[in-house]
Amino acid sequence: MLKRIIVLNLLLMVCFFLKGYAVVEAYEVIEVADGGKITGVVTLKGKAPEVKMLDVTKNSGFCGKNTPDPRFEISGSNEIKNVVVILEGIEKGRKAAPVKGAVLDNADCVFVPHVQAFTKGTTLTIINSDPILHNMHAYFIRGRRMVFNLALPTKGQKIRRRIKKSGMLFIRCDTGHSQMSAFMYISENPYYAVTDKSGKFEIADVPPGTYTLKAWHEALGTMEQKVTVAPQKEVRSDFNFISQ
Numbered sequence: 001m002l003k004r005i006i007v008l009n010l011l012l013m014v015c016f017f018l019k020g021y022a023v024v025e026a027y028e029v030i031e032v033a034d035g036g037k038i039t040g041v042v043t044l045k046g047k048a049p050e051v052k053m054l055d056v057t058k059n060s061g062f063c064g065k066n067t068p069d070p071r072f073e074i075s076g077s078n079e080i081k082n083v084v085v086i087l088e089g090i091e092k093g094r095k096a097a098p099v100k101g102a103v104l105d106n107a108d109c110v111f112v113p114h115v116q117a118f119t120k121g122t123t124l125t126i127i128n129s130d131p132i133l134h135n136m137h138a139y140f141i142r143g144r145r146m147v148f149n150l151a152l153p154t155k156g157q158k159i160r161r162r163i164k165k166s167g168m169l170f171i172r173c174d175t176g177h178s179q180m181s182a183f184m185y186i187s188e189n190p191y192y193a194v195t196d197k198s199g200k201f202e203i204a205d206v207p208p209g210t211y212t213l214k215a216w217h218e219a220l221g222t223m224e225q226k227v228t229v230a231p232q233k234e235v236r237s238d239f240n241f242i243s244q
C-alpha cells in the first residue's frame with residue numbers, strides 16, 4: 001500500500017514537472033532583428049445584423065431605458081470592429097512588455113472599451129465614472145476562474161489590478177445591469193491586435209515563418225488562416241466572416 005502511494009506521488013510529481021516545463025516551453029523570448037508585419041482588414045460578407053436595443057432593468061433613471069447591443073460594431077462598408085486577432089501557438093518572438101494605460105471604465109452604464117487586449121502582467125485601472133454602484137465581475141471564459149469581483153459604489157473611484165494569467169476574460173456587472181458586458185484578451189506574447197472601427201489590424205515584429213492567424217469575434221465565432229511572414233516585409237491577411 002505504502003509502495004503504491006509512493007509511486008502515485010512520484011507520478012504526480014512527474015506530471016507537475018512536465019506541466020511546468022510545458023508552460024516554460026510555450027513561449028521563448030528571442031531577439032527579432034528581421035521581423036515582418038501582418039496587416040489586414042476584417043469584414044463581414046452578407047447583410048450586417050441589425051443592432052438591437054437591450055433593455056435596462058436597473059437604474060434606468062440614470063442609465064436610460066435601453067442601450068445598443070455592443071456586440072456588433074460594423075461600418076457601412078461591413079468592416080468589423082472588436083475582432084481579436086492573434087498568432088495562434090507562436091513559440092518564439094520578442095518579449096511581451098506590460099501595456100501602459102489599460103483601462104476598463106463604467107461609463108453611462110456600459111463598459112468602455114467593450115473589447116480590448118493586452119499582455120499578461122499589465123496593470124488594469126478599473127474606473128467608475130457613474131454616480132451609481134457597479135460591480136465588476138471578471139472571469140476566464142475557459143474554466144470560469146474568477147480574476148476580480150469588485151464593487152465600485154462611488155463616482156470617480158479607481159482600483160488597480162495586475163492581471164497575471166493569460167486567456168480570454170469576460171466581464172459582467174453583478175448589480176443587475178445585464179446590458180453591461182466586456183471582453184479582455186490577455187496574451188502571453190506581443191502578437192495580438194483588436195480591430196478598429198475600419199476593421200483594421202496590425203501585428204508587427206513577427207519572426208519570419210509560417211503561422212496560424214486566428215480571428216475571434218464574440219458573436220461571429222472564429223476564423224483561422226495560414227500566413228507566411230518574410231523578413232522585413234509586410235504581408236496582408238484579410239478575414240471575411242460570413243453573416244449568419
Ligand SMILES: [Cu+2]
Pocket residue numbers: 106109133134135173174175177180
Ligand atoms: Cu453596473
